[in-house]
Amino acid sequence: WFTYRRKFSPIGGTGPSSDAGWGCMLRCGQMMLAQALICRHLGRDWQWEKHKKQPEEYHRILRCFLDRKACCYSIHQMEKMCWSPPQSSSASHSSAHLHRSALGRSKKAGGLCTGWKALLLIIPLRLGINHINPVYIDAFK
Numbered sequence: 001w002f003t004y005r006r007k008f009s010p011i012g013g014t015g016p017s018s019d020a021g022w023g024c025m026l027r028c029g030q031m032m033l034a035q036a037l038i039c040r041h042l043g044r045d046w047q048w049e050k051h052k053k054q055p056e057e058y059h060r061i062l063r064c065f066l067d068r069k070a071c072c073y074s075i076h077q078m079e080k081m082c083w084s085p086p087q088s089s090s091a092s093h094s095s096a097h098l099h100r101s102a103l104g105r106s107k108k109a110g111g112l113c114t115g116w117k118a119l120l121l122i123i124p125l126r127l128g129i130n131h132i133n134p135v136y137i138d139a140f141k
Contacts, residue, residue, distance in 0.1 A: 002027045002034070008067035011076050019075055026078045029122075030065055033073060036120040037061045 004027065006018035019026065038046060041057050048054065069076045127136050 002030045002065065005067055005075070008075065009069060011079055023075060026075055026082060029078060029082070030073060030075075032122065033120065034061060034065060036118075037064075040118050 004018070004020045004023060006020065008017055010017045016022075038058070038061060041061065042055065048058075064071055064073045067074050067076070071077065127133055
């Protein structure tokens, strides 16, 4: 798992060198991304075993998450990727939207979907303000 860390090189050169108190969402994002990469490259059934030598691919994935500015999924890179002004999000939604019925009516749709690529799709959902909304409780049982 990824947890709070300290004494990494300051973010932005002069920023924080610890993520305690503010990095929880970034660390959760790192964990989801790392798990997706492990499933993609090592298979869904792969599990870490304490006394077993881990495959090089596993170590390669982990190195991507080291808290060094040059590592592609470090806290430094995640912090840069995750912040965007509120007004910019609406523009990105419109370009990514594909209406389901556009493909559903086409008899050629099956032929268009031959080059599938792996995708990690994260849909943020707030389950309630102070308490979990009761409509979601059955889904967690």
